[in-house]
Amino acid sequence: MGTSILHIDLGAVTRNWRALDAKSDASVQTCAVVKADGYGLGVGKVARALMKAGVKTFFVAAVEEGVILRQAVGPTPRICIFSGHMAGDTDMVLDMQLTPMLNSLDQITRHFNALPDHPFGVQLDTGMNRLGLEANEWSTVRDLVIGKKPMLVMSHLACADEPNHPMNAQQLAAFKDMTDGLDVPRSLAATGGILLGADYHFDLTRPGIGLYGGLPFDDAEPTVRVECPVIQIRDVAVGETVGYGNSWIAETPSRVATVAAGYADGITRHISNQSVLFDGDTPCPLLGRVSMDLITVDVTHLDHKPRSLDLLCAHQTVDDLADIAGTIGYEVLTSLGHRYTRRYRP
Known part of the structure; x- marks a missing residue:
């Protein structure tokens, strides 16, 4: 034995997913984030194990990760791309049947022009100032975008690992203000958001680090x-x-x-x-x-x-x-x- 051994417990990953899935109502779809090569554990093996546990939708960071994941899991699961539809991504988005989360007016224009009938989601900025449409941009294009029937409207919490941080309630209020009344699935919660409770769950949750044994999911099994x-x-x-x-x-x-x-x-x-x-x-x-x-x-x-x-x-x-x-x-x-x-x- 000349190199160190990384022992990876796929059973622990799926048990962590089931534990997080059990924290929301049955009507909420619990997905899985497998970006960065399944948080370093091997995206193909991790994703296939999670599919057996019941995962139907995965999230990755970039189209290139989506291509690798699609080759590993086949045509069935939905694969969503956090970084959206970047220049040069069109052929891969189409060929690999990936679902970009559109983050900007430029991405919306690119996607609607290049792939007008292809599935997409939209990411909104509720205060993190990292990815997504700001409130004024969203109000300008909301009717157009909703008319194209996005599969998801989502945002991301900045301080969900601190349950008492005022930013959580602030972002929740902003997200509801931007999306209440829309006939489209919504998502705000990753691992930390799931633990904040039902108000943050909406229609779809996206656990990531908690699947792999990390905080803020205190009850997670080491993987x-x-x-x-x-x-x-x-x-x-x-x-x-x-x-x-x-x-x-x-x-x-x-x-x-x-x-x-x-x-x-x-x-x-x-x-x-x-x-x-x-x-x-x-x-x-x-x-x-x-x-x-x-x-x-x-x-x-x-x-x-x-x-x-x-x-x-x-x-x-x-x-x-x-x-x-x-x-x-x-x-x-x-x-x-x-x-x-x-x-x-x-």
């Missing part, structure tokens, strides 16, 4: 384990240093394991000298700097030579590691590189 093989174990005397920059110095006689993982595998240097790896239930401190391919770990307290150590596991989730690194679980997941040996559990 990944990173197992790092031990390449070598050495004795380090008092006063000797470990790794680049001499950033760790032994104060007592120590045994140090070198494991096969590093920042080329998406394990950020920000966790240097701060995190732990696990031998079963036993934490083993990370020593020195994370380098490109290697991490050094204190195993002095173990009564055996471990064959491997876990960086991500039930004891240390993506959000735990993210807290140490000063980032978020999304970044940890989507940074996991392609050098891992991937093992899938159904």
